[in-house]
Structures are given as structure tokens and as C-alpha cells.
Amino acid sequence: MVPNKGQVLFVGVSMLSLLSSSFATVRYQPEQVHLSYGEKERSIVVTWSTGNKTDSIVKYGGGDQLLQSKSGSCTLFVDGGHKQASQYIHRVTIYYEDPDSLQPETKYYYHVGSDLGWSPVFWFVTPPMNLTGWAPSIAIYGDMGNVNAQSLPRLQSETQAGLYDAIIHVGDFAYNMDDSDGEVGDEFMRQIESIAAYVPYMTTVGNHESAYNFSHYRARFSMPGPYENMMFSFNMGPIHFISFSTEYYYYLRYGFKMLVKQYEWLENDLKEASHPANRTVRPWIITMGHRPMYCSNKDNDDCTLVKNRLRYGLTPLRLFALEDLFYKYGVDLEVWAHEHSYERFWPLYNYKVYNGSFDKPYTNPKAPVHIVVGSAGCQERVDSFNALPPWSAFRSSDYGYSRIKVHNATHLNLQQVSDDLDGEVIDDWWLIKEMPRIKFPLAEQMTTEENQIIEPSNVLKGL
Ligand SMILES: [Fe+2]
Numbered sequence: 468m469v470p471n472k473g474q475v476l477f478v479g480v481s482m483l484s485l486l487s488s489s490f491a492t493v494r495y496q497p498e499q500v501h502l503s504y505g506e507k508e509r510s511i512v513v514t515w516s517t518g519n520k521t522d523s524i525v526k527y528g529g530g531d532q533l534l535q536s537k538s539g540s541c542t543l544f545v546d547g548g549h550k551q552a553s554q555y556i557h558r559v560t561i562y563y564e565d566p567d568s569l570q571p572e573t574k575y576y577y578h579v580g581s582d583l584g585w586s587p588v589f590w591f592v593t594p595p596m597n598l599t600g601w602a603p604s605i606a607i608y609g610d611m612g613n614v615n616a617q618s619l620p621r622l623q624s625e626t627q628a629g630l631y632d633a634i635i636h637v638g639d640f641a642y643n644m645d646d647s648d649g650e651v652g653d654e655f656m657r658q659i660e661s662i663a664a665y666v667p668y669m670t671t672v673g674n675h676e677s678a679y680n681f682s683h684y685r686a687r688f689s690m691p692g693p694y695e696n697m698m699f700s701f702n703m704g705p706i707h708f709i710s711f712s713t714e715y716y717y718y719l720r721y722g723f724k725m726l727v728k729q730y731e732w733l734e735n736d737l738k739e740a741s742h743p744a745n746r747t748v749r750p751w752i753i754t755m756g757h758r759p760m761y762c763s764n765k766d767n768d769d770c771t772l773v774k775n776r777l778r779y780g781l782t783p784l785r786l787f788a789l790e791d792l793f794y795k796y797g798v799d800l801e802v803w804a805h806e807h808s809y810e811r812f813w814p815l816y817n818y819k820v821y822n823g824s825f826d827k828p829y830t831n832p833k834a835p836v837h838i839v840v841g842s843a844g845c846q847e848r849v850d851s852f853n854a855l856p857p858w859s860a861f862r863s864s865d866y867g868y869s870r871i872k873v874h875n876a877t878h879l880n881l882q883q884v885s886d887d888l889d890g891e892v893i894d895d896w897w898l899i900k901e902m903p904r905i906k907f908p909l910a911e912q913m914t915t916e917e918n919q920i921i922e923p924s925n926v927l928k929g930l
Contacts, residue, residue, distance in 0.1 A: 494518020495583035497557070499656035501663035502591055503670075503689050504633075504701045508598065509563035511667070512689045515579050515586065516554045516656070517541075523557035526585075527577035529570065533588070537561050537568075544686040546649035547679035554653075558689050563593075571596040589664040594632070594703075599748045601704035602875060604630060608868035609637035609673065609757060609804020612845030613655040617866040618886045619662075619844065626662040631870075633666050633703060637804040638673025638713075638757030642845050644683035652683050671710045672697055673757040673805065680721050681714070698729050700736050705876045706751040707740045709733070713758040713805075716776040716787070717769075730787045737796035750876050750904065752798045759803035759839050760790055761812055763859045764850045768806065771853075773818065790817065793835055795913045797906060800879070800898060802869075804841035807850040809869070809883045811861040811894060812837045816909070820858050823899075828860075830899040833908055838881070840869045861894050877901055 500515040513525050523541050526533040539559030546552045557579070563569045572595045579586045594601050606622060625631065644652030659668065669690065676684035685695040690710070692699035700709045711733060715726040739745060740752055760778035762770035769775040780788030793801060794816050813820040814832030822828035829836065842849055842865065849864040865885040872880040874897075883894035 492518075494554075495521050495581070497580040497584060497586040498660070499653065499687075500579055500586055500589060500660050501656070501688075502665070502667045504667045504691060505560045505562070505689075506691045507562060508702065509569070509594070511561045511569070511591065511593075513539075513559045513561070513577070513579055514687075514689045515557050516653070517557065517580075517584075518554055519583075520555050521557075521583050522581035523559055523579075524581055525559040525561065525577055525579050527561070527575050529573050529575055531576070533576060533578060535568070542686075544682075546645060547682060548645060548648040550648040552648045552650075554649075556686060569593050591665055592629070592632075598702070599705055602873040603632035603703050603706075604873070605633050605635060605703065605871045606631045606868055607635040607637065607755075607802060607871055608840050608843035609671075610639040610807055610841040610845050610847075611636065611655075611659075611843040612639075612642040612847075613651050613658065614642065614846040615844050616655075616658060617844040618842075618868045618884075619658060621884070621886055621890055622868065623661045626665055631666050633669055634662055635669045635671070635708070635710075635755060635802075637671045637755050637802055637840060639675040639804065639841070639845065640670075640673070640684070641675070642847070643675045643678060644687070645678035649683065652687065656687060669701065669708070669710065670696060671755045671757055671804075672712045672714055674714055674717065677714060677718055694728075694732070697725070698732055700740070702749055704873050705749050706753055706871075706873060707745075707749050708753050708755065709736055709740075710755045713756040713777055716781070717758070726787060730792075733789075734792060737792065737798070741796045750900065751800070751873075751879065752796070753800045753802060753871075754793060754798055755802045756789075757803065758805045759837065760801070761815065761837050761858065762803075762806045762810060762839055763853050763856050763862065764806045764808060764810075765853050766806075766850060770803075770806065791913065794907055795910050797904075797910065798835045799900065800881075801835050801837045803837065803839045806839050806841045807845065807847060807864075808839065808852070809842050809861075809863045809865070809867060809894070810839040810852075810859060811881075811883075811896070813858055813860050815858050816907070818858060821907070827899075829896060831901055831905055832898075833905070835907075836898060838869065840883075842866050843868050863893055865893065867893070 505512045523539040541555040541557040641655030690696040759770040778790045814834040816834035821833035823831040865887040867885045870882040879898040
């Protein structure tokens with residue numbers, strides 16, 4: 468039988484659809500590679516994404532050949548948008564104590580993937596054997612964005628030149644990770660691969676990560692601890708870093724329970740870090756939260772208000788007030804972002820300046836020091852300022868980022884780099900705490916009742 472025109476067309480269309488389905492796009496190729504510190508001291512977590520499910524393998528080595536290998540696992544992440552775009556997020560942890568694993572102060576080359584596809588080769592350098600004697604350098608900033616990530620090229624150049632041991636991003640990553648069904652988040656993670664694949668990229672959550680109850684932030688990063696990156700602490704040299712969510716205070720629609728849990732966790736972590744046995748070997752405590760307690764910007768953000776939620780607590784009972792808590796445990800430095808500017812404050816407690824002395828305000832200060840570092844980039848442009856209040860020491864609306872350079876257990880050097888001024892250091896100051904360290908003067912008198920710190924365990928009982 469000779470086929471008619473209709474039959475020929477039907478067979479042709481069927482063959483075409485068969486061919487197109489057999490050549491459907493696959494995404495085995497690893498991308499968005501980034502590092503972080505793991506659960507155990509000296510462990511490194513390597514995280515990356517693929518479109519299709521594959522094995523999760525890191526091949527690494529101290530020389531040209533990647534002779535060592537470590538396997539992990541992957542989880543499926545589905546964006547909450549209309550397309551329900553999905554990807555597999557892979558995690559492999561490399562522990563120092565594994566036989567034949569990492570050696571101190573060694574440059575390791577690595578690539579990630581599976582037999583279906585491998586990433587380019589990246590490298591990282593392990594810290595020295597004596598961890599508390601280590602004097603690391605850290606870049607720290609917030610509010611970068613996918614569009615107008617102005618500080619990124621300079622950070623790429625400096626990171627790959629070996630200037631930093633880690634990078635800390637204090638919230639507001641891609642503007643926003645969930646936009647365009649998660650494509651903006653993917654592109655941002657590809658952008659930062661050029662720094663985050665070389666040094667641990669440690670994070671703090673911001674308001675721009677709020678979509679779908681912070682699901683992109685919780686899924687894409689791999690911070691230590693059981694709270695999906697929302698609160699955790701880690702050590703670098705003589706510093707104990709604490710990262711927490713200021714967003715629990717503002718997105719109460721996602722529930723109250725995690726705010727209660729976080730306050731309890733913060734107090735426990737601070738208590739342990741302040742124990743003399745720990746504080747002696749690791750004297751510096753630095754906190755990172757996205758929205759500041761203090762700022763002098765010309766906007767109506769909460770930090771412009773005396774009774775802002777973080778500092779003063781949730782009214783009317785002053786629930787979960789953080790200024791008293793951080794003061795009580797002698798936090799040295801509080802790093803914030805959210806305001807698209809840089810601001811350094813005098814040592815400060817309850818709007819009162821507690822300088823170490825007139826000549827040396829940051830030598831043995833009598834209260835924590837706050838800085839705001841939210842000027843890395845993003846399309847929302849920079850923020851301007853109100854008239855200079857007496858508690859603000861230095862401010863700039865240049866795009867840029869900060870550096871924390873550990874000198875030793877008594878001296879920290881801090882710098883603010885202006886990207887607008889081609890990398891010029893526009894603020895350079897030392898935070899000095901001589902031994903034996905003096906306690907903040909009012910901390911001795913602080914009791915739960917006097918300072919209206921609500922014990923969270925009592926609140927939890929009511930939930
Ligand atoms: Fe923000």
C-alpha cells in the first residue's frame with residue numbers, strides 16, 4: 468500500500484518528536500562550586516549543583532595529580548515559583564583526621580563531579596597545625612547582588628592572589644535568589660564561584676532571602692550546625708564567629724518558635740565561648756547579623772529607631788533584646804549590613820559611648836564596637852546619612868568591603884576598602900584588648916531581672 472500524504476506527515480512528526488525527546492537537555496555538569504567550614508574543626512565542605520542527579524565526588528591532591536577522592540551525597544532542591552525549577556545540591560565533607568586526608572598549610576587542587584562530568588580544577592589552602600595561633604585574613608561585606616556586584620571583580624582578584632583565608636557575606640546575596648524561578652540565585656552562585664571555590668564562603672541570612680521561608684538560603688549553603696545555615700558559630704584562629712538571623716525578628720509570619728530557639732542558642736553559644744578555658748585560647752568574639760542595631764542613615768529603617776527590635780527587643784516586654792545579651796558576654800565586635808554604606812561606631816552600649824580612653828578609644832574599650840558593612844554592591848544603590856550623631860565615628864557611602872586581619876590574641880586590624888576609589892583603604896583602625904582583659908563595667912551587675920532579659924525556656928513552654 469502506498470502511504471497517502473497524511474500518513475507520511477504523521478510518521479514524520481512522530482520521528483521528529485522521538486528524536487527531540489532522545490536529545491532532551493541534560494545537566495550533569497557541576498556548577499556553583501563553593502567551600503565552607505564544616506561541623507568539625509579542620510573540616511571543609513565542598514558544595515555544588517547539577518541539574519540531573521549524579522554521584523557526588525571530590526577528587527583532590529596536594530600536587531598536580533588529584534589522587535585522593537571523597538564521596539558525599541546530594542539533595543533535590545525545588546524552587547517555590549511557578550516553574551518549580553529543580554536542581555541537585557551536592558555536599559562532600561573532607562576531614563583532616565581521615566587517613567590520607569588533608570595536611571596543614573598545604574595547597575590542595577580539586578575538582579568536583581562524577582563520571583558524567585567534572586568541574587574545572589580549583590584550589591584551597593589548609594590552615595596551620597596550631598589553629599589558635601593562626602592569624603587569618605578575612606573579607607567581610609553584605610548586600611552584593613547579581614546586578615551591580617561592584618566589589619566582586621576586586622574580591623576575585625584579591626582572593627585568587629591569596630589575600631584571604633575566608634570570606635563572610637553578611638546577608639542579602641543575589642537580589643533575589645528566588646527571582647525568575649531561581650535563575651537569579653543560580654547566576655549569583657556562578658558569579659561567586661570565582662571566590663567561593665577558593666576559600667570558605669561563610670554566610671549570614673538577610674531579608675532578601677525571605678522567599679518561601681528562606682528556602683534558597685537554607686538549601687544552597689552548607690554552614691555548620693543543625694539549623695540550616697540560619698544560626699551557627701565557627702572558629703578561625705583566636706576568633707569565635709557567631710552568625711545569626713536578624714530576620715526572625717521581622718518575619719514573624721513564619722512563626723515565633725525559631726526566634727525563641729535562636730535566643731536560647733545564642734546565649735548557650737556565648738556562655739560556652741566565654742568560659743575562661745575557651746576565652747583564654749580564643750579571646751575574640753565577633754557576631755554577624757544582617758540588620759543593624761545602630762545606624763545613622765537617612766531612611767526609616769529600624770536601626771534609626773531607639774526602640775529597634777534587635778537592640779531593644781520586641782515590645783512591650785523587650786523580648787529577646789540582643790544589646791544586653793551581647794554586652795553581658797563581652798562581645799568584641801558586632802558586624803552588620805543591610806544599610807548600603809559603611810559605618811564605624813565608637814564603643815557603644817545603650818546609646819552611650821564607652822571609649823577605652825580619650826586618646827585610644829579602641830584600646831580596652833568598655834563596650835562592644837559595631838560596624839555596618841552593607842556596601843558591596845547591588846542594584847538598589849548606596850544609602851546616604853543623617854547629621855553625624857555623637858556615637859558614630861566614621862562613615863562612607865562608597866561601594867566597598869571590609870577586611871579583618873588578625874594580628875594576635877590582643878590586636879585586630881580592620882580596614883574598609885573603597886571600590887569607588889580603586890581599592891583605596893579609607894578606614895584603617897585597630898581593636899586592642901590588652902591582657903588581662905577588662906570586663907565591660909556594667910556587665911558585673913547584669914542579672915536577668917534587672918536587664919529584663921526574658922529567659923526563652925519560659926516562653927517556649929507557652930508555645
Ligand atoms: Fe537587607
